[in-house]
Amino acid sequence: MKFNFFILVLLLCVLLDACKSDDKESTTTPVTELMSLDMEVGGSIFNTEISGTTAELKRDLPYNTTTAKVKAIQLSDNTTANIKAGDMLNVGEPISIVLTNSKTNEEKNYSITLTARNYASIVEKHGLLKTDGNQIVNKDGDPVSLAGNSFFWSNNSWGGEKYYTAPVVSWLAFDWETTIVRAAMGVDESGGYLSDKEANINRVKTIVDAAIDQGVYVIIDWHSHHAEDYEDDAIDFFKQMATLYGEYDNVIYEIYNEPLNISWSDKLKPYAENVIAAIRDIDADNMIVVGTPEWSQRVDLAAADPITSSTNIAYTLHFYTVNHKQWLRDRATAALSSGIALFITEWGSIGYTQVDPETNLWMDWCRTNKISHCNWSVNDKVEEWSILSQGANTAGNWTDGEITQAGQLSRNITRSWQE
Ligand code: MG
Numbered sequence: 001m002k003f004n005f006f007i008l009v010l011l012l013c014v015l016l017d018a019c020k021s022d023d024k025e026s027t028t029t030p031v032t033e034l035m036s037l038d039m040e041v042g043g044s045i046f047n048t049e050i051s052g053t054t055a056e057l058k059r060d061l062p063y064n065t066t067t068a069k070v071k072a073i074q075l076s077d078n079t080t081a082n083i084k085a086g087d088m089l090n091v092g093e094p095i096s097i098v099l100t101n102s103k104t105n106e107e108k109n110y111s112i113t114l115t116a117r118n119y120a121s122i123v124e125k126h127g128l129l130k131t132d133g134n135q136i137v138n139k140d141g142d143p144v145s146l147a148g149n150s151f152f153w154s155n156n157s158w159g160g161e162k163y164y165t166a167p168v169v170s171w172l173a174f175d176w177e178t179t180i181v182r183a184a185m186g187v188d189e190s191g192g193y194l195s196d197k198e199a200n201i202n203r204v205k206t207i208v209d210a211a212i213d214q215g216v217y218v219i220i221d222w223h224s225h226h227a228e229d230y231e232d233d234a235i236d237f238f239k240q241m242a243t244l245y246g247e248y249d250n251v252i253y254e255i256y257n258e259p260l261n262i263s264w265s266d267k268l269k270p271y272a273e274n275v276i277a278a279i280r281d282i283d284a285d286n287m288i289v290v291g292t293p294e295w296s297q298r299v300d301l302a303a304a305d306p307i308t309s310s311t312n313i314a315y316t317l318h319f320y321t322v323n324h325k326q327w328l329r330d331r332a333t334a335a336l337s338s339g340i341a342l343f344i345t346e347w348g349s350i351g352y353t354q355v356d357p358e359t360n361l362w363m364d365w366c367r368t369n370k371i372s373h374c375n376w377s378v379n380d381k382v383e384e385w386s387i388l389s390q391g392a393n394t395a396g397n398w399t400d401g402e403i404t405q406a407g408q409l410s411r412n413i414t415r416s417w418q419e
Contacts, residue, residue, distance in 0.1 A: 032101040032108040033076040039089070039114065040071035043397055044175040048112065055097070055112040059415055062174065065091050065116040078103045091116050121215020122146070122179040122418070128249040129217070129287050130312050131341040135370060136287070139249075146217055146372040147417035148172070148180035149387065149410065150346050152379035153223055154203045156191030160379040162394045164203035168378065169210035171396025176414045180217040182345055182374045183207040184257065187224035187233070194233060201240070208241075212250050219289070219345055219374065220245070221254040227291075228262065228271045235278040246283030253279055254345055256291035258318060264293050264301040276310045289343045291316045297328060299342060303335035314341040317371075320348040320385075321358035329365050336369060344373035351384020354409040363413060375410040387411075 037055050039046040041062060048055040061068055067088045075081055082098040089095055089112075097110040119125040127139030135143045149172055152160025164183070172178040183204045186192035193200040204220060211218035220241050222234055238253060245251045255275045259268055272290045279288060290307065292298045296318040307313050317332050318324075332342060344366065350356045366373055380388040387407030392398055403411065 030078060030101055030103045030106070031076045032079050032099050032104070032106045034081070034097060034099060034110045035074035035076060037073050037097075037112070038071040039068040041065050041068050042174065045071055050110070053108065053110045055110055057112075057115060059177065061091060061114060061116040063117045063120050065114075067091060068114055075099060076101075089114060123215045123217060123250050128285060129252070130285075131287065131314055134336045134339050134341050136314060136341055136343070136372065143370040144372075144419060145366060145370040145417075146180040147414045148178040148182070148216070148372075148374045149176070149378050149414070150182035150219075150221075150374040150376045151184050151207060152377040152381070152386075153184055153186040153189070154192070154200050155186035155189060156196055156199055158186070158191060159381050160377065161199075161203055163378045163380075163388075164206050165394055165396075166206060166210035166213070167395035167397070169207060169216070170214050171398065172378075172414075173211075173214040173216045175396070175398075176411050177418055178216060178414045179418060180219065180252075180372060180374060181207060181211055181378075182219035182221050182254070184221045184223040184346075184377070187222055188226055188230060189224075192223075193237065194230065201237075204241075205244070208245055208251065212245075212248055216250065217252060218250050219252045219254050221257055221345065223257045225258055225260055227256040227259070228267050231271055231274060234271075234275050238275055238279050239282060242279045242282035242286075246279075246286060249286075252287045252289060252343075254289040254291070254316065255279075257316075257346075258295040259291050259293050261294050264298065265305050268293060269302075269305065269307060272307060273309050276307065276313070280310050285312060287312050287314060289314045289316055289345060296346075297324070297331075299335040299340070300331050303338040303340045306340050314343040316346075317342045317344050318346045319344065319362060321350050321356055321362065322348075325358060326361070329362070332365075333369070342369075342371055344371055346376045347373055348376045348385040349406050349409050351406050353405050354412070356409060359409065359413075375413070 037048045047058050070085050070087045079099050079101050091114040094111050094113045099108045126144050129136050138144045185200050185204050188194050208218050292302045296316040299315050299317050302315045349359045376385050379386045380390045380392050387410050389402050392402035
């Protein structure tokens with residue numbers, strides 16, 4: 001009996017050992033795999049998606065790119081490749097990536113064809129934007145929607161003015177694939193246009209000139225909550241802007257950011273008609289966007305009594321996902337149905353996170369209805385909507401560490417939006 005027990009234990013030990021070595025073998029079965037491949041052009045990273053033995057860029061390289069640098073390549077254990085970080089690869093032709101496993105001598109071939117955008121800029125592609133019923137269409141009459149960024153208030157010493165630089169516009173266009181920026185010129189508050197015209201106009205001109213240079217759209221925004229009190233100043237300002245920029249397809253005028261709770265038909269509409277008439281004297285065709293009551297949420301009031309004195313007019317809708325949900329989308333859908341065109345010149349996510357289901361719902365709504373939108377805002381102030389971490393470079397070229405969670409959410413949207 002004792003002897004048999006000993007044999008049994010011995011047998012069990014042998015079996016256990018066998019199982020163990022089986023385990024060991026299964027976890028170390030050598031694979032020969034391309035795990036990830038990232039390319040780089042001009043400091044911007046272009047990730048690829050690998051499916052089967054094909055790697056594909058998640059977004060096209062910039063127009064006219066002929067070569068791209070291998071930024072990083074990740075392989076399975078004991079695997080080497082015929083390309084390495086730092087190598088330059090040609091755009092347009094299929095490239096074979098040959099992997100070799102030193103343990104098994106297995107060879108595996110992957111392929112990638114690097115592609116570049118086939119148009120120079122979004123403005124070259126779409127031209128002057130116009131409203132057509134409730135839609136905004138391009139030069140060919142096709143509906144178009146843009147995704148981009150609003151700058152912060154331009155006011156002296158408010159903190160956001162340091163990002164009113166040409167390199168920030170070009171970095172947003174190049175790395176974020178932003179197709180529209182918005183210069184939010186503070187008016188009546190401290191340090192705004194009324195107290196320092198030269199400094200604020202110069203900031204706006206910096207952004208507009210850079211946008212024209214980069215081929216992206218740009219909104220010139222009279223960023224006020226009380227614009228009806230400064231109508232003459234608005235007329236004077238927009239006459240200057242129309243004279244300077246009326247010939248450029250890039251430019252959109254936004255004549256009132258967020259009116260408060262004032263009458264559309266008695267106060268806002270007359271203000272808008274007067275400013276629009278002044279612009280149209282100089283610039284007959286560029287789009288004009290008009291703010292709506294209650295922080296640009298009452299698009300229903302504009303829809304009930306739209307401006308008919310001029311054409312190419314859209315109306316402002318703003319949303320911040322913490323407050324503005326399905327009820328505002330329903331209101332906006334009804335306004336569209338009644339025939340007016342909408343433009344989201346400002347929106348904000350919940351902040352401090354890339355996970356915001358309400359933002360996803362809004363973006364779905366924008367895609368469905370072909371609505372353009374600018375994310376608030378390009379700034380490093382500690383608040384939920386800033387896209388930059390404190391002290392982020394005022395010349396763009398931002399690392400991921402210089403971009404907030406809200407900024408990364410915004411960048412994911414702009415990078416994947418282009419049409
Ligand atoms: Mg024009």
